Amino acid sequence: MSPVLEIRDLVKTYGDVRAVDGVSLTVGPGECLGIVGESGSGKSTLARCLLTLERPDSGDVLLEGRSLVGLRGGALKESRQRLQVVFQNPASSFNSKLTMFESLMEPLRIRGDVCPSFVDPGTPREVAVRLLDLVQLPKSVLDRKPGELSGGEKQRVAIARAISVEPTLMVFDEPTASLDVSIQARVLNLLQDLKDRLGISAVFISHDLSAVQFMSERSIVLRGGRIVDEFHRDELFDDGRDSYTRELIRLFED
Numbered sequence: 001m002s003p004v005l006e007i008r009d010l011v012k013t014y015g016d017v018r019a020v021d022g023v024s025l026t027v028g029p030g031e032c033l034g035i036v037g038e039s040g041s042g043k044s045t046l047a048r049c050l051l052t053l054e055r056p057d058s059g060d061v062l063l064e065g066r067s068l069v070g071l072r073g074g075a076l077k078e079s080r081q082r083l084q085v086v087f088q089n090p091a092s093s094f095n096s097k098l099t100m101f102e103s104l105m106e107p108l109r110i111r112g113d114v115c116p117s118f119v120d121p122g123t124p125r126e127v128a129v130r131l132l133d134l135v136q137l138p139k140s141v142l143d144r145k146p147g148e149l150s151g152g153e154k155q156r157v158a159i160a161r162a163i164s165v166e167p168t169l170m171v172f173d174e175p176t177a178s179l180d181v182s183i184q185a186r187v188l189n190l191l192q193d194l195k196d197r198l199g200i201s202a203v204f205i206s207h208d209l210s211a212v213q214f215m216s217e218r219s220i221v222l223r224g225g226r227i228v229d230e231f232h233r234d235e236l237f238d239d240g241r242d243s244y245t246r247e248l249i250r251l252f253e254d
């Protein structure tokens with residue numbers, strides 16, 4: 001099957017720093033690819049390039065076979081709607097003046113179609129309640145503003161909002177890093193469940209090797225902007241692992 005996402009020999013430099021240095025990868029339909037690496041390894045730069053928030057120096061990003069590099073105007077806008085991202089800090093994802101109902105429904109309103117195909121049709125409020133139900137939040141959340149919710153609750157609303165427009169590809173960029181440890185596992189379980197139920201194609205970025213292994217069948221390891229290792233979930237502890245991957249494993253075993 002042809003890949004949903006293909007990145008070909010991507011390079012992005014900032015002055016002398018080669019933040020992404022010749023990365024190639026693919027994500028298949030319904031697959032979640034893990035991207036793991038320490039701080040400064042290039043994970044966020046790679047994510048920004050694939051989300052078209054940053055223009056690479058060279059290389060290509062193809063979504064369902066169509067290049068995103070160099071798109072402008074309406075074509076760029078249309079592509080961005082097909083890519084949804086959940087960032088580390090849920091607080092920055094919401095306008096503090098809007099209720100969760102207003103924030104949650106905004107992408108659907110822009111799309112001009114108030115009901116995703118995976119929930120039963122209804123009024124906007126009913127659809128919003130069904131979306132909240134998917135992320136295990138009560139309907140009372142709808143009338144609250146971001147300041148009245150916990151970080152974990154906000155991140156759940158951010159996840160519901162991102163999946164509501166049925167993106168071609170989801171990018172999870174350290175989605176649990178700012179949450180309490182006790183909440184992190186619950187959000188990861190939720191993501192895993194949604195991914196399986198809705199067949200979402202995704203990239204899951206984290207410095208946390210165990211989170212990446214939990215979420216992704218296949219993962220790549222970034223170091224200095226380059227892919228230094230690639231492993232299937234079951235192969236993480238194999239003898240043949242790159243020394244840098246073994247170092248990451250040791251960090252998480254300590």
Ligand SMILES: Nc1ncnc2c1ncn2[C@@H]1O[C@H](COP(=O)(O)OP(=O)(O)OP(=O)(O)O)[C@@H](O)[C@H]1O
Pocket residue numbers: 014017018019037038039040041042043044045046207
């Ligand atoms: N806008 C920028 N201007 C200059 N240098 C940058 C910029 N963005 C990233 N870099 C540099 O590019 C390299 C990769 O950074 P990047 O943020 O992509 O790594 P990361 O793996 O996402 O790190 P973290 O986990 O800390 O976010 C680093 O050396 C960083 O200092």
